[in-house]
Amino acid sequence: MTHASVTVPCRLQINGQGYAADLPACVTLLDLLRERLDLTGTKKGCDHGQCGACTVLVDGKRVKSCLVLAVSIPDAAVTTIEGISQDGRLHPMQQAFIDADAFQCGYCTPGQIMSAIALLEEGHIHSHAEIREFMSGNLCRCGAYNGIIDAIERVVAQQHSNQAGAAA
């Protein structure tokens, strides 16, 4: 028996849809998404947990999907870049990335966006420096870092004004 032929049941919720299959235990969540489910929005940039291009949300928390074996998170809810727009409308973070020119080649972008969405949930948004520190697991070789921070701050500002509006 070799690794690639040992299968284990895998059961997940991916972008709200149920997924169940017997998978080789060595299949990473990233390769499941990209190679078996055609969800290629999640990118492979190193396959070693060093670049962040493969960032997805697992039960609301950001994880590097290249470091997660698909069969190791039974019943988890996985959210990918394909799952954050609603009714054809872009998520505010997606729109902010476009407005702030927060990408060039676009390859690290889905990971940056997923990471940024989680960052807001975590609340690591008190300063420029804090945002930078907590986004540093997501590399961008085009060097769109200024735009990415700008995009995140735009969404933070929108949320604040929405909250202020709701409070008033």
Place this chain on the structure above:
Amino acid sequence: MNVISTHIGQPVSRIDGVAKVTGQAKYAAEPHPPGMLYGVIVNSPIARGRIETIHDTGAREVPGVVEVMTHHNRPHTALFEKSYMDGLGVPGAPYRPLHDGEIHFNGQPVAVVLAETFEAAREAAMLVRVDYERWPHNADFEAALHQKYMPSKTRSNYVPPKPRGDAAAAYALSAVKIESRYHLAPEHHNPMEMHATTVIVEDDGTFTVWDKTQGPQAVQAYLASALSLSKDQVRVRNPYVGGAFGSGLRTVYNVFIATLAVKMLKRPVRVTLTRPQMFTHAFRPEATMDIALGASRDRALQSMIVEGVTDTSRFEHNMENIVIWGLINYKCPNAKADYKIAPRDTYTSSDMRAPGAATGVNLLEMAIDEMAYACTMDPLAFRLHNYSDSDAMHDMPLTSKALRDAMAQGAQHFGWHDRSMAPGSMRDGRELIGWGMATGIWDAMFSPTSARARLGQDGRLHIATAASDIGTGTYTILAQTAAEAFGMPLERIDIELGDSTLPECPTEGGSWTAASAGAAVWLACHSLRKKLIDMLVKSKNTPSWVKQDAVTLEGGALHGMTENGRVSLSLPDALSLAGHDMLEAEETAKPGLRGKISQMRKARFTHSAVFCEVRVDPELDTVRVTRLVNAVAAGRIMNPKTAASQIRGAMVMATGMALHEESLMDERVGRFMNHNFAEYHIPTHADVPDMDVLFVNEHDDEVSPLGVKGVGEIGMCGTAAAIANAIFHATGRRYHNLPITPGART
């Protein structure tokens, strides 16, 4: 061309933005044809030698494995070496993947495992065992310097340095002198997307090759030639490219091997390199520059002597223009330079963002700063004092050089005039503050390029050219150009790029795409407009107000005047009147007679002035870049939003060059050993400050038809030097080796 701008020059958001933020943009490793096999490449762990035996039994036993392809069982490929030349013009004997058993470099592919799943291919690749006969090798740059040479045939873009005056004599007589060896570590491009190829077998037996490349037509020509296929049999697509920075200028071995496997197995194949494999092909060469500068008591440069060496492989003669930049950019009556290449047993070094200038300009600008201090003169003032208004090396006038404005505006924005001269004299608490500056220069090139404009019954304008958008904003600026030229709203324009079947366009690189493809689109749109109106005038149903010079095209409709006032005709109606469902025009932009004369008589460059602040903790010896300002003179800026991103991105890469990036050679095995992002450090969010980009007004009708110079490389040139010079200003210590890592600082 006289361009009035409603669209060109506007800060339009990227038109490919939605595709990229939703994950819908498809990159090379992402199409998934049915029945596709996964290929995983096995690389040589030795630098030089010969394969004795390949043991693939274990690999073949892994369920799902279909084939292990090696030089023993591969299908036929072209017989002659020259069939493997890839169009970049590097002289020598190109490396031929899986050609025979000889090993030329560490990391050379020796086998590819093809399997039904990626996991099976990966596992089986680890089980391939290869016996080698090992030959001696040299991968040490210092040792290679002893074998430096000038190849008899030089690279086509090589600019030989032209001496003037008597540099040696002038140096001997100079009142102020500095002399040192400067060094740049090798660097790897490391685009976030790894090189990958997916080959689809079409129903008619032809191959559609999705490849990560900067030149789909170059890859098509290479595959056809090297694999003995007809050009019609291969179509190469790269609509989205996850960065490249030069790593996709030459063909990378994955595309050859994937297509070869398809030729063998007649099934679709995907081959994706791993991140460590990204360190087995193109890299920026290691370089030394010996620089000697001499100045008179009045602080005028009198002598400049530059001797540079970059590394190449044992089988190809890669060359860069590293020694010429100071000779071009500074007024200095006596100057000479010499350049050689040093061979080692690695893969061939290659062009990486601003090839030649990133190395040569940054190292020279560190020396210029040192000379300014030797002359006890402010570094900005010293550069202005020795400013050249012409190309001083060729003694040629320039089409434009707004570098003085760039220096002035950059300095003003940065607050340079508040700087105190003495190193270590500016502090904030316990932190030392350093302010440094440098200037940048890069070519402004224009290459023949074709484009097609097609108007459809749906009222949309479709633009096509075989250009590649590697994150450069090409989709967007070409849409802006078409919108301007055809009087069309941006949202009714479709841009198609990244396909070898489209009108001819040179490989993307060197910052020439905006000027060249932009001009081609401009011409094609004007040609289409003329064609449409000509046809309308000939059609008897056309209203009489439609005449070539009497109508305007605006908002996607034709407008004119009659005695009853302003009248309009929608483009779909116009097409119907002209009796067509569709109308198209294709044009090629190239320098005409006037352009060619201008190219002979005038030199053309992009310029910049970069200002940097660093903060150094003297106890922890940490360096942080806290401010960067880059004032750029690059002719017409097509889109200030995407152009500023280009400059910022290059400044980030240059920050890596100054502080972080070095590919470390293990000379014993001839391998770059830090082949991953944990050990090869590229700048992260936390390393990068807010960067301000200023575009200086520079009107230049001569440099290219649209007055565009290009902005892809210039941000690299000077920025690393500005950082190094700021470190000197903070600490009083000069470092002559880049990157200036903590280890190098102690």
